[in-house]
């Protein structure tokens with residue numbers, strides 16, 4: 001706000017009936033209505049929300065649609081029933097679901113632990129090949145994994161001959177594959193986080209008499225919980241949602257993960273329409289563990305755990 | 313309890329930097345030894361070598377009667393208080409203090425008992441359930457102390473444990489740490505850059521500069537008999553006043569300080585035979601502020617002890633009046649004074665920009681005002697003499 005004009009004389013007050021001898025000019029400021037100041041951001045938010053909720057609402061509606069065909073699905077259901085869910089659970093889906101959970105939990109958990117251990121070493125120890133190791137981990141990560149699918153497929157065909165338990169058509173083999181995939185990114189992500197934990201803590205524990213593993217499990221891991229939660233969650237989501245590699249590796253119905261199995265339901269033109277309700281019911285069920293995991297981990301994903309470690 | 317002996321200990325970092333050179337220090341059993349020096353002089357490096365957190369490049373380190381060069385920290389039976397306190401943020405105060413005991417698989421009743429005892433000693437009893445981030449700076453400091461105490465180690469190592477506290481708390485903790493150490497009689501190596509801490513806490517003080525030990529002795533000895541200009545300038549607050557003067561022979565020996573001629577008492581010359589070599593040459597002299605007094609307050613002094621000066625600034629502190637005045641003689645310039653200037657710039661002591669300003673502390677009844685022409689009595693027995701090139705004290 002700027003004041004333009006001159007005030008005549010030293011008078012401190014002006015008589016009530018005369019207008020003040022200056023005019024007020026507003027430059028920017030609280031001008032315009034509610035919409036121009038705040039409202040537009042609500043509008044943007046609502047649009048974004050609608051955009052991202054649309055597919056979810058559609059899938060949930062389709063899952064509740066008792067007719068269960070694509071052509072009869074609408075954004076908001078006209079009839080509601082759980083028949084699709086009961087049908088899904090009666091078929092192969094429980095098996096696929098269990099497979100997915102096993103692969104997801106195992107690959108996320110083990111990858112988390114291996115990456116954390118690697119990150120601890122890269123962050124805390126100084127050894128020959130440290131820099132080279134870090135760089136090559138990153139470099140390998142730069143190659144898209146599906147470029148390697150052909151090679152991996154050939155390798156796993158051989159393995160299947162020797163040791164079928166971890167070969168093709170086995171969720172254990174797939175878990176192994178996923179483990180390798182996430183290692184690079186996770187290690188880098190975690191190393192960055194480990195570096196923010198003051199080294200004084202390690203050294204203090206060392207003077208107190210702790211061994212490396214006591215420091216790792218007792219001091220460092222509890223303090224890096226947020227990054228463990230993040231990588232664990234991302235790893236789990238990645239494994240649950242992964243389709244491409246899984247579809248190549250798992251052809252036996254009993255070995256399929258939910259992503260591959262559900263796709264099979266709507267893979268060809270005849271079934272796409274009729275089994276759409278089953279597919280959507282499976283998709284909704286599949287989302288539950290991810291949402292639960294997210295809700296559980298949410299309180300661990302708070303930074304600033306190290307606040308108060310050092311200084312006053 | 314044990315003594316700690318550093319024998320020609322060196323540290324060369326991987327980048328070739330020689331951080332600690334031929335360090336010889338022996339800390340007697342139960343002694344409180346303060347390692348002091350400006351920041352970057354290698355104190356922490358030295359302490360970390362004793363702690364086993366840094367390899368020793370060469371030399372021998374003994375704790376008790378064992379050579380511990382190659383032993384790990386846990387085998388050295390030491391406890392360390394870090395500058396940052398390094399409390400484990402995810403553990404309660406109790407668990408923080410108990411950590412070292414749990415690692416050593418002590419029975420839980422014994423742990424409980426020891427932690428309670430340390431907690432009482434440090435007045436932490438009511439805080440044992442809190443997490444470090446719920447504590448004030450001073451309380452964190454106590455927890456860090458508690459962690460060291462419960463271990464009942466052979467040696468305490470402390471790296472600037474008070475530097476993160478405010479001034480008042482620092483004074484209080486200074487006294488507390490000294491008291492605890494006296495009670496426990498645990499050999500202590502204490503690192504600080506604060507000469508006040510060194511003077512008030514140490515049984516003996518080791519002063520370092522640029523990785524080299526300058527002098528080791530009782531605080532009073534360093535204060536009264538500094539081996540070189542660096543020690544003289546570092547120990548004491550305000551720092552010792554320094555000037556270049558000419559040593560001339562008239563009757564006995566005299567100092568020509570700008571226009572003023574100050575005869576040196578016979579006893580001083582006798583105690584420092586080396587002075588004779590500097591006749592008709594420059595010497596660096598040092599005078600502590602308390603060795604100068606307002607002539608109108610000093611009664612029985614020899615008239616030749618008096619020098620004239622013009623007051624630039626006075627600071628009345630109640631118990632004394634600090635008087636600043638210009639001296640026409642230049643400051644000595646040696647490697648030592650450069651190191652001191654560099655240190656002063658990094659601390660909060662203001663640096664005089666130009667000229668040579670002396671600081672004297674007069675009795676509280678002095679009536680001097682800025683711009684007064686005054687006479688000052690110098691305690692000539694207590695003037696320090698240094699070589700103006702090497703900075704070494706002139707003695708014999």
Ligand SMILES: Nc1ncnc2c1ncn2[C@@H]1O[C@H](COP(=O)(O)OP(=O)(O)O)[C@@H](O)[C@H]1O
Pocket residue numbers: 325326327329331349350351352353354355356357358
């Ligand atoms: N890891 C290191 N590698 C190379 N130089 C170091 C390293 N640590 C410390 N220094 C150098 O060694 C000198 C002494 O450091 P330090 O012992 O921390 O000093 P102080 O504790 O007396 O302030 C400093 O000049 C510092 O830059």
Ligand SMILES: [Mg+2]
Pocket residue numbers: 352355356357
């Ligand atoms: Mg230091």
